[in-house]
Amino acid sequence: MAATAANRRVILKDYVEGYPQEEHMELLPATEVPLRLTSDDPPGSVLVRNLYLSCDPYMRPKMSRPVRASYTAAFVPGSVITGYGVARVVDSADPRLSPGDLVWGITGWEDYSVVKPPVTAFLSKISHGADGGVPLSYYTGILGMPGLTAYVGFHEICAPKAGETVFVSAASGAVGQLVGQFARLAGCRVVGSAGSAEKVELLKTKFGFHDAFNYKEEPDLAAALARCFPEGIDIYFENVGGAMLDAVLLNMRVHGRIAVCGLISQYNLKDGEKDAVRNLFAVIAKRLKLQGFIEPDHKHLYPKYEEWVLPYIRDGTIAYVEDVAEGLENAPKALIGLFHGRNVGKQLVRIAADDE
Amino acid sequence: MAATAANRRVILKDYVEGYPQEEHMELLPATEVPLRLTSDDPPGSVLVRNLYLSCDPYMRPKMSRPVRASYTAAFVPGSVITGYGVARVVDSADPRLSPGDLVWGITGWEDYSVVKPPVTAFLSKISHGADGGVPLSYYTGILGMPGLTAYVGFHEICAPKAGETVFVSAASGAVGQLVGQFARLAGCRVVGSAGSAEKVELLKTKFGFHDAFNYKEEPDLAAALARCFPEGIDIYFENVGGAMLDAVLLNMRVHGRIAVCGLISQYNLKDGEKDAVRNLFAVIAKRLKLQGFIEPDHKHLYPKYEEWVLPYIRDGTIAYVEDVAEGLENAPKALIGLFHGRNVGKQLVRIAADDE
Numbered sequence: 018m019a020a021t022a023a024n025r026r027v028i029l030k031d032y033v034e035g036y037p038q039e040e041h042m043e044l045l046p047a048t049e050v051p052l053r054l055t056s057d058d059p060p061g062s063v064l065v066r067n068l069y070l071s072c073d074p075y076m077r078p079k080m081s082r083p084v085r086a087s088y089t090a091a092f093v094p095g096s097v098i099t100g101y102g103v104a105r106v107v108d109s110a111d112p113r114l115s116p117g118d119l120v121w122g123i124t125g126w127e128d129y130s131v132v133k134p135p136v137t138a139f140l141s142k143i144s145h146g147a148d149g150g151v152p153l154s155y156y157t158g159i160l161g162m163p164g165l166t167a168y169v170g171f172h173e174i175c176a177p178k179a180g181e182t183v184f185v186s187a188a189s190g191a192v193g194q195l196v197g198q199f200a201r202l203a204g205c206r207v208v209g210s211a212g213s214a215e216k217v218e219l220l221k222t223k224f225g226f227h228d229a230f231n232y233k234e235e236p237d238l239a240a241a242l243a244r245c246f247p248e249g250i251d252i253y254f255e256n257v258g259g260a261m262l263d264a265v266l267l268n269m270r271v272h273g274r275i276a277v278c279g280l281i282s283q284y285n286l287k288d289g290e291k292d293a294v295r296n297l298f299a300v301i302a303k304r305l306k307l308q309g310f311i312e313p314d315h316k317h318l319y320p321k322y323e324e325w326v327l328p329y330i331r332d333g334t335i336a337y338v339e340d341v342a343e344g345l346e347n348a349p350k351a352l353i354g355l356f357h358g359r360n361v362g363k364q365l366v367r368i369a370a371d372d373e
Numbered sequence: 374m375a376a377t378a379a380n381r382r383v384i385l386k387d388y389v390e391g392y393p394q395e396e397h398m399e400l401l402p403a404t405e406v407p408l409r410l411t412s413d414d415p416p417g418s419v420l421v422r423n424l425y426l427s428c429d430p431y432m433r434p435k436m437s438r439p440v441r442a443s444y445t446a447a448f449v450p451g452s453v454i455t456g457y458g459v460a461r462v463v464d465s466a467d468p469r470l471s472p473g474d475l476v477w478g479i480t481g482w483e484d485y486s487v488v489k490p491p492v493t494a495f496l497s498k499i500s501h502g503a504d505g506g507v508p509l510s511y512y513t514g515i516l517g518m519p520g521l522t523a524y525v526g527f528h529e530i531c532a533p534k535a536g537e538t539v540f541v542s543a544a545s546g547a548v549g550q551l552v553g554q555f556a557r558l559a560g561c562r563v564v565g566s567a568g569s570a571e572k573v574e575l576l577k578t579k580f581g582f583h584d585a586f587n588y589k590e591e592p593d594l595a596a597a598l599a600r601c602f603p604e605g606i607d608i609y610f611e612n613v614g615g616a617m618l619d620a621v622l623l624n625m626r627v628h629g630r631i632a633v634c635g636l637i638s639q640y641n642l643k644d645g646e647k648d649a650v651r652n653l654f655a656v657i658a659k660r661l662k663l664q665g666f667i668e669p670d671h672k673h674l675y676p677k678y679e680e681w682v683l684p685y686i687r688d689g690t691i692a693y694v695e696d697v698a699e700g701l702e703n704a705p706k707a708l709i710g711l712f713h714g715r716n717v718g719k720q721l722v723r724i725a726a727d728d729e
Contacts, residue, residue, distance in 0.1 A: 280653065280654055289651075298614075300664075309661050311657065
């Protein structure tokens with residue numbers, strides 16, 4: 018093994034207002050880094066080779082100048098961007114991880130990362146992995162944060178009952194495509210919205226949504242929902258916010274539940290420009306529950322989720338579509354594309370081969 | 374007993390847009406009505422003499438032209454206004470009620486009402502009543518719908534823990550004054566907002582709020598809340614909506630709960646003019662739960678609530694302030710006053726003496 022390797026890094030150059038552009042990020046020229054931990058690294062650190070990086074909507078709020086506490090600290094201009102990924106352990110001072118182990122969790126947008134203790138707060142060992150018949154990249158999605166997000170949001174927050182109606186926005190995305198399929202498996206009638214004819218087709222064919230519509234082609238979202246849900250919506254899995262939420266509120270049924278997972282339509286708007294939500298009287302009139310949640314609060318459910326979902330992946334009951342960009346140099350563009358709906362399915366970036 | 378009596382009625386003349394005015398309602402000239410049930414009344418009806426009528430914010434949405442299903446049907450122009458009240462049974466074809474019994478529940482804005490079956494869906498017998506040391510009028514408030522509303526919203530929806538912080542808007546109203554006192558009894562730190570110096574004083578002295586502010590005198594509601602809650606708000610009891618909700622969202626703590634009871638600031642605005650709520654990202658960032666509720670869904674908890682609250686009323690632990698208008702002819706003005714904050718405490722109308 019070489020004593021050093023070339024390490025490229027993607028940093029955030031400055032805080033972003035509005036839509037992120039490629040010039041907000043920068044791929045720094047490679048530097049040589051040691052291929053083992055050094056005395057500079059805190060005791061208990063782990064050195065990993067990053068293989069896949071995940072592009073997730075929650076990363077956008079972290080790119081804004083921090084004005085108030087959020088659930089996740091803002092990125093630091095000049096520092097490497099961090100996010101979910103899949104990696105291979107190169108050197109470990111944590112007894113629970115050994116060189117060669119595959120892990121998923123929070124890592125850096127760079128070829129090699131030193132993950133500082135408490136390492137298990139950031140990284141989970143992959144027990145199934147590439148040789149379990151499941152692509153390793155799935156640990157950025159269906160077997161990672163988005164998968165547990167979909168499971169917790171749908172099953173724990175919304176408590177679905179067979180026969181109920183479910184609406185999912187951003188339904189072809191990493192989380193949405195799973196919620197749709199979980200809903201179908203739960204015996205619900207599920208409808209999704211997406212932003213292109215291609216995605217709508219994917220919802221109806223590949224993911225088994227009972228119906229779907231292209232929100233960009235609907236002059237009246239409330240009317241589109243009324244058409245798809247003549248009896249109203251029992252469960253809304255909220256990924257977009259803004260005008261869609263306002264339209265959904267008018268179409269909810271009594272005692273409906275809304276899992277508030279993401280508000281991607283709002284992330285690139287400045288504070289004073291956020292879309293107005295005006296139909297909140299429906300929350301009383303229909304006795305609705307809206308509940309926000311984030312995956313890290315529910316980590317303890319991961320083993321239960323993994324055990325439940327793996328057989329469905331292996332036997333093809335649940336389909337999963339990824340949009341894979343190649344190379345660290347294309348990571349910024351891939352992340353930016355999320356906010357324009359350019360991805361079809363889960364957006365991730367492959368920065369090294371599985372066996373590298 | 375006279376065979377007939379004079380009956381006056383208040384009707385809604387036409388649907389209301391904006392703030393209700395006295396001309397939207399009309400006190401009809403008295404007509405003679407029989408003082409017993411007749412063959413025109415459905416079997417199982419009950420004839421009552423109304424004693425107290427309640428003015429409640431939820432009545433305003435019922436005055437609007439119905440555009441969509443609400444939790445409660447709109448009033449019918451030309452028909453008598455209905456609402457909560459306290460009454461004495463005059464004649465009964467329901468075996469559970471006898472002449473002389475006192476009842477509270479849904480009745481009409483008129484001297485005498487025939488309550489049609491299923492009577493027990495509308496009226497509850499008062500077992501404690503005037504001779505139990507508790508004013509009969511309290512069954513329009515602390516011992517009626519507003520009381521159970523405060524109890525359910527605070528204890529069931531918000532699940533308070535001692536030491537948590539609680540904010541109540543419209544805090545001197547029928548529901549708000551109770552939530553504040555329930556919060557104090559639960560060991561919480563509670564702050565209220567109201568619309569006059571007199572009401573703010575009442576909150577701090579009579580009702581034992583730890584702090585209070587006049588929202589009309591605060592140029593920046595979010596700053597006022599940050600001042601009162603330097604560590605943030607665990608529980609918000611929502612009575613007003615609009616700008617207050619938007620400010621509260623910025624000040625909630627992680628895992629906060631919002632019981633959505635009323636949105637009185639929005640009831641007199643037309644559909645397109647409702648205040649914009651823009652800070653909903655806080656729902657995710659802070660993993661908030663917002664839950665709408667209405668008292669009729671929780672009727673089964675009334676006996677538990679009554680048993681809990683009666684000793685506190687009798688020993689003075691819980692204070693209760695009413696604003697009593699005199700005479701059916703003043704009922705429209707009293708109801709209208711609610712929407713301008715003219716009432717101090719629970720607004721009701723006495724239309725006959727307790728022993729009438």
